[in-house]
Amino acid sequence: MSIDDLRCLAREFRAALDEKVAPGDGGELQLPNRDAVALICRRYLDILFPVFFLGEEPRERESGAFRCLREMQGLLTSQICHAVRFDSNRTGKPVPTDLRNWADEILQKLMNRLPELARLLATDIEAAYQNDPAASSREAILLSYPYVEAIATQRLAHQLYLLGVPFVPRMMTELAHSHTGIDINPGASIGESFFIDHG
Numbered sequence: 128m129s130i131d132d133l134r135c136l137a138r139e140f141r142a143a144l145d146e147k148v149a150p151g152d153g154g155e156l157q158l159p160n161r162d163a164v165a166l167i168c169r170r171y172l173d174i175l176f177p178v179f180f181l182g183e184e185p186r187e188r189e190s191g192a193f194r195c196l197r198e199m200q201g202l203l204t205s206q207i208c209h210a211v212r213f214d215s216n217r218t219g220k221p222v223p224t225d226l227r228n229w230a231d232e233i234l235q236k237l238m239n240r241l242p243e244l245a246r247l248l249a250t251d252i253e254a255a256y257q258n259d260p261a262a263s264s265r266e267a268i269l270l271s272y273p274y275v276e277a278i279a280t281q282r283l284a285h286q287l288y289l290l291g292v293p294f295v296p297r298m299m300t301e302l303a304h305s306h307t308g309i310d311i312n313p314g315a316s317i318g319e320s321f322f323i324d325h326g
Contacts, residue, residue: 159210163202164298168280170199175245175279176269196238203237204230207292214293233290237283244282250319251278259324273307274323284313 128136173195207230215222223229252275255268262268269275280303284296296313304310309326311317 157209158213159206159294159298161298161302163206164295165302167199167202167206168283168299168302170195170202171283172276172279174199174241175248200234200238203234203295206295207233207287210292210294233287233292236290237286240286244279244286247282247319248275248279251275251321254320254322255324258322274309274326277303277307277309277311277323277326278317278321281311281313281315281317285315285317288313 174192177192204227208226211226211230212222214220252265252268255272255274256262256265259268262272280299284299287299288296300311300313307326309323
């Protein structure tokens with residue numbers, strides 16, 4: 128194919144895609160960003176496990192966790208807004224009147240649930256330690272068991288799912304799936320002491 132043929136094909140491909148996903152009013156919509164969602168998940172793991180990710184000194188861990196929470200907050204707010212705007216365009220539902228404020232309220236509810244998510248994850252790690260003969264220590268579980276990332280991410284995604292956030296929860300669990308091979312739907316309700324071996 129010639130360069131002109133390739134350019135024409137690229138335009139046709141883009142036009143066919145735009146017909147399905149572009150806003151009906153000709154405006155520009157922004158989808159949630161996969162890299163931003165991946166960074167949200169990474170910062171969440173940093174916050175959960177500061178001794179492993181944020182340095183050895185307690186002061187470093189505390190300031191690092193604060194920085195991670197701030198970054199996570201900003202990223203989540205923008206990704207929630209993109210997801211809701213796009214979903215509203217796709218489904219014909221109205222966008223919340225003050226979307227930014229709505230996203231901030233969702234985020235506040237999520238942040239209030241983080242201590243409970245950390246408690247649940249502690250029960251998951253304890254379940255692995257108590258039930259896997261190969262688990263030499265809780266630290267070994269944190270450092271080497273892929274299910275820790277999968278369940279930690281799913282628990283966070285599940286809260287966003289319950290709060291009615293479109294797209295982002297599924298993106299989170301699919302990112303964890305791609306890292307760990309463990310696929311857990313964000314809509315799944317999982318109690319405490321959850322352990323997957325050889326996922």
